[in-house]
Amino acid sequence: MASSPVSRATGRVAVPVLGLIWLAVTTVPFLFMVMTSFKTQQESFSSSVWTLPEAFNLVNYIDVLSGSFLTYLKNSVMVVAISVLLVMLIASMAAYAFARIRFRFNEALFGLIVAGMIVPIHITLVPIYLMTRHMGLYDSPFALIGPYVATSLPISVFILTEFMRQIPKELEEAARLDGCGPFTIYFKIFLPLSGPGLSTVAIYNGIMMWNEFIFAYVLTSSTSTRTLPMAVWDFQGQYASNIPAILTVVTLTSLPLIVAYAFGQEKIVNGMMAGSLKG
């Protein structure tokens, strides 16, 4: 339906205005965080929150980096890397089966796995805590891998299945004629062709796991085993909090994500759109 000139003109003005408002909503807290990380604790109390730092003071960064931050970073990198790799492997194999192999209950099983997306993780906390203790993994970074993989699988299987359904059937048939069995077809054809979908899954889940707090809080307790979201706690006292230091931790923690998102946002959006459009 053709829109009227008035509504077109309104759209030309409204869209950029709304965009700018949204930009402010998302950028202002970020600017506040970065600015405050360069202030001393005293300065943060004495000056207005929107005042620029008197100097770009690196004391908070030195303070944070000389503490346990690097241990948390190491734990986070290890847990997220292993979990993301496992999610990519398991989800892509499941997606290949759901997308390409005809078997009884294919759709029912797919529906069941995707339905896992609506299970709130909070109701799984107690059983997972008990299981982790029972397995002797409590207070180990490895305790986080299982829950992270399990909670990431439904959306990952969903994204990759939709992605693999779009890979032409003839490629699989050509591979069969070239002498490939199901595993070779998966490894040599589907996996390489699912690169954009796998990137989406990796980036999306990586961000979620990087920021994950509740499992890290419940399943780990020592400084040597905790991940980055728990680093904030080092600067959170019972009676007072070192706000600039906390915001320095948050700035440092979010840096890798910002870099990842800057380079991968197109893939994230494309992956989310997989299957929604024909063509």
Added chain:
Amino acid sequence: MTSITLSGVNKSFGANFPVIRGVDLTIDDGEFCVFLGPSGCGKSTLLRMVAGLETAYSGEIRIGDRVVDKVEPADRQVAMVFQNYALYPHMSVYDNMAFGLRQAKTPKDEIERRVKEAARILQIEPLLDRMPKALSGGQRQRVAIGRAIVRQPKVFLFDEPLSNLDAALRVHMRSEIATLHRNFPAASMIYVTHDQTEAMALADKIVLLHAGKDMLKHGSIAQVGKPLDLYHRPRNLFVAGFLGSPTMNFLPATFVGQETGGAHVTLKGGEELVVPVDGSQLAAGAPVTLGVRPEHLAPVPVPAIQTLTRKVSAVEHFGEYSFVYLDGGTPAPLIAKVAGDGGVKAGDSATFVAPADCCHLFDADGIALNHLNSL
């Protein structure tokens, strides 16, 4: 031995939808066989059954002396060229062509030799390092053919390989496929198309498959034979109507009796014709259908023996020839293909002769009556 034998092959999708019905067929060593038919007739399914990508519900398929019903596609010594090329998008042209050989653990130098030889034959040597997305449609199709050649198969299978190309390129690639057949005379080739021009141009043998409202015939073979045999001696109304463009004219008629020269019939317009076919099995007064191709109707100045006189409803001029549309006696207009402008215009009454040898007669079941003269 590169012959292919299909015996009593049946295939259904679900319990009530047969797609291939009782196919018995032999394709000889080195023969170029075209599966032809309208969309949905099962020709691609039949090809895919030979490839091993579909399983037959019943029947037997042999390649050479070997029954291949339970043999994996890769072990049937067949190579297939797909309609949409099916090149692996993440591999270079070279890797696409070498992939199957690598899977078969062929020595590296042998792979290189075969890929380069195929590339030379298909004139794609400069493209070997390119990715498929950097190729034109024609180049992609050449690579797809190259991928088939390097495997040195006993049987080449082509599934509508030219249908994604534009008209000019299609004609060019058609001649290249014919050259390929000459270069690999020992290999049998099965080629699926719905384009009768491709079928007529390429085939040693055409297998025309039934499709349409008659579900009892859907997916069965309507006729097998040399292209010109099917064209000049169609075995039934379906074949007669499918081959030829414009299609054959069909006129309802009544069988009068068998004479020395053939079957004597009367058309609804009162014209009497003798068609040199054996109508001795028919009773006088039996309904029949007369078939005559548009290019066989020739204009004559006055009505005489074997002529039809009709009112011209329209004329389409194409320079070298014209289509003259004639009203009367049939649900669809009769069409005559005449040289030049035909010398007639809409509204005229025109007379055309239907030469006896070019006429066909079909009984009430649509089966062609046998011609008295062989081709």
